Amino acid sequence: MRVVLVGASNPIGAAIAERFAAGGGSVVGVSLEPAGNAALTADLTADCTDPEQAQAAVDEAAQLLGGIDVLVPAAGVMPVAPAHRTTDEQWYRAISGCLDTFFLTARAALPRLVDGGGAIVAISSVNGFLAAPWLPGYAAAKGGVDGLVRQLALDYARSGVRVNAVAPGLVGGEKYADAAAGYPIGRTIRADEVAAAVEFLAGPAASAITGVVLPVDGGLSIASPAAFARADLRARLEGDG
Template structure:
């Protein structure tokens, strides 16, 4: 795919695993200059070594750390053209089971990291007429059980996307969100392990994925590379008139009418 991303500097938060790591590899293959940021050095080192990315460690919910990380990236590459706000993964409990510390962790991990990173990156993105992709979730549109912090913050990311698209579109900066459904990532693997254990399937992760996707039209989870391809498209000039949108990438989960599942011919 010719995405015009050759020699564009792309910052990916949460780039050490899952969707972030897949995006790093995919964009590097497109010729982009990839910078990954996260808090787990060994994971970042492994991704950087495998795809040639530049990595730096930082908590991107912290204003000073975010500013310093972006300064290091600009010092290394000379400019910053694109941002993938991907970091996240906190808030897996009900409201009455979520204490102040856990609530703050979900805010920092999912929402503040995107907000603070975007704020720090915007001077460069405005100068370069760049683009931002925010990774929300199907949980940004719907609510699953026992994930209050995750659901609230993923919803808020869509609001952040719309706000930035509205404010900076006149300066040539596009901002879009992606809402993935189930994706085969380490975080999802842990959830499948828990589901399999509860159902008496031992450590059969594949059985967990089959269970949670059995009612999807495509009846399977996504691979991280499939989400990376969508990220690449939205960052590229091929999406030059797309901004403020929320693109759902969920195998069709959002179109399923739950009360009609009993009529499915699949079962």
């Protein structure tokens, strides 16, 4: 597969690059700064919140790869503040970093994908449909990503282009060990697990799947918060029944 990966320098992007490369794919990364990942065929720098830079980066990646089979918009910005303290700059950074980047790179890549068929797999978040404290910009942006996935999936299905997203839970391992109790599987999510879901949705095994936002969240989105807030219910989950 010939993959354009936007946001290659973040941990999820790095894992996605390594997953596709291990399967024989060629991956061009695009980030604000060099990703420095040996799994990348080429490591481009661009600000894909800017329409001209997004177009130029996708065009250069397509030239280097000889075409595009898969676009993975994996960039994201997560300002943390309650709404009344969220600055204009924080709000627009979240919307631009998550949603504009997705739209602008997809717009640039779609003519090439339509020519040969292909897939877009965006990185969304459980915060697109589950509320967490102090993330108004990020939640709005990821909710927008989910809506755009469905719209593009509908509009380009007859052209042979599938559009899906992966919605990870918290990725960070030991760094967020205190959050593990809130996940039914008893831990947070690994970046390689997100990458595996991206590879699946991009590949032929998912040929009939489009317009889907796939949670990779260890069951977080199916669990009532009460199950973890109340010690007696938590004990039932942690016990042997």
